[in-house]
Amino acid sequence: MAKRAGQNRYQYFTPAMQQQAVARMSMVRELRYATERQQFELYYQPIVDLQTGKIIKAEALLRWHHPQNGLTSPAEFIPLAESTGLILRIGEWVFSTAARQLSHWQQQGHTELELSFNASPLQLKANGILPEDWLQQLEQLNVPAASMVIEITENLLIDNNRKAREVLDYLRQGSMKVAIDDFGTGYSSLAYLKDFDTNYLKIDQTFIRNLPDSKNDAALCEAMILMAHKLNMQVIAEGIETKEQKLFLTQAGCDFGQGWLYAKALPAAEFESLLNAQSRHTITSL
Ligand code: C2E
Ligand code: MG
Ligand code: MG
Ligand code: MG
Numbered sequence: 166m167a168k169r170a171g172q173n174r175y176q177y178f179t180p181a182m183q184q185q186a187v188a189r190m191s192m193v194r195e196l197r198y199a200t201e202r203q204q205f206e207l208y209y210q211p212i213v214d215l216q217t218g219k220i221i222k223a224e225a226l227l228r229w230h231h232p233q234n235g236l237t238s239p240a241e242f243i244p245l246a247e248s249t250g251l252i253l254r255i256g257e258w259v260f261s262t263a264a265r266q267l268s269h270w271q272q273q274g275h276t277e278l279e280l281s282f283n284a285s286p287l288q289l290k291a292n293g294i295l296p297e298d299w300l301q302q303l304e305q306l307n308v309p310a311a312s313m314v315i316e317i318t319e320n321l322l323i324d325n326n327r328k329a330r331e332v333l334d335y336l337r338q339g340s341m342k343v344a345i346d347d348f349g350t351g352y353s354s355l356a357y358l359k360d361f362d363t364n365y366l367k368i369d370q371t372f373i374r375n376l377p378d379s380k381n382d383a384a385l386c387e388a389m390i391l392m393a394h395k396l397n398m399q400v401i402a403e404g405i406e407t408k409e410q411k412l413f414l415t416q417a418g419c420d421f422g423q424g425w426l427y428a429k430a431l432p433a434a435e436f437e438s439l440l441n442a443q444s445r446h447t448i449t450s451l
Contacts, residue, residue, distance in 0.1 A: 196245060200255065204232070206228045207228070207263060215421060222280070222314070227239045247287050256294070265306060283346065290326045296335040311341070317343065345363055373405060401421040402421070410426070
């Protein structure tokens with residue numbers, strides 16, 4: 166804080182800070198109307214079976230087409246959406262859009278496709294999700310709940326929030342799947358893993374980045390994979406960029422992979438082309 170001794174005792178804001186505050190306020194205003202103005206879009210990143218190279222899942226990732234700044238990454242606006250509560254409305258849009266898209270692809274014949282989406286801890290805690298409404302949406306779309314995966318961060322489990330747990334239990338009982346995202350980056354949540362029924366563990370990309378050279382990262386990845394399998398979970402490695410990383414992970418028994426080696430997150434139409442091309446020939450060359 167720019168609190169100076171003496172006469173300027175009330176000058177907390179430097180001009181730069183004031184500029185920042187103004188920018189933040191206008192972004193909040195823009196974010197508030199982005200849903201109605203259809204400025205959001207979901208991109209889809211393939212998740213492949215590491216053994217076969219086949220795309221069998223995708224993760225829906227939010228994009229904001231900001232009128233001035235262009236395509237804006239969620240890292241830049243999710244925190245703001247969370248601190249203003251707007252994340253609740255955005256989260257509903259993400260869920261229904263993902264569900265409708267999956268319904269479309271399944272109707273095209275990609276019946277085995279699974280789609281995951283990210284949920285903010287806030288949505289789960291603040292009565293932000295009506296799980297019965299979600300399951301009903303899926304039923305109306307003819308999408309088996311077991312083909313939707315909710316990705317949550319392990320911090321949520323650590324908080325061990327009762328409301329969040331109820332919502333997740335309800336979704337799990339309705340057959341929806343649960344993935345722990347960015348595993349290994351929060352506080353240690355091993356104690357919570359043991360009594361929490363989750364389907365997938367996603368190893369954070371910071372553990373993948375320096376494979377296979379980093380002996381520590383290699384050991385940690387192997388240990389996480391072993392642990393997850395013992396707990397009846399399957400493992401998805403995030404951020405695979407090189408063939409060497411992919412080779413190491415495959416040999417370590419990792420189930421699925423996601424990363425730029427395969428594809429970046431793509432607009433729906435482009436992801437769909439990949440899926441359709443794959444129905445004709447599998448991309449085993451990767
Ligand atoms: P995440 O859920 O862990 O998603 C993975 C991020 O890694 C994505 O960034 C993806 O584009 C990026 N990525 C994938 N493969 C690679 C790779 O090989 N190398 C590198 N360097 N990066 C890769 P993105 O799309 O910018 O999303 C960032 C984060 O924003 C997500 O991390 C997630 O926590 C959050 N997010 C995205 N969409 C939503 C949403 O709909 N709702 C909420 N609440 N959060 C979202
Ligand atoms: Mg995720
Ligand atoms: Mg992640
Ligand atoms: Mg992340």
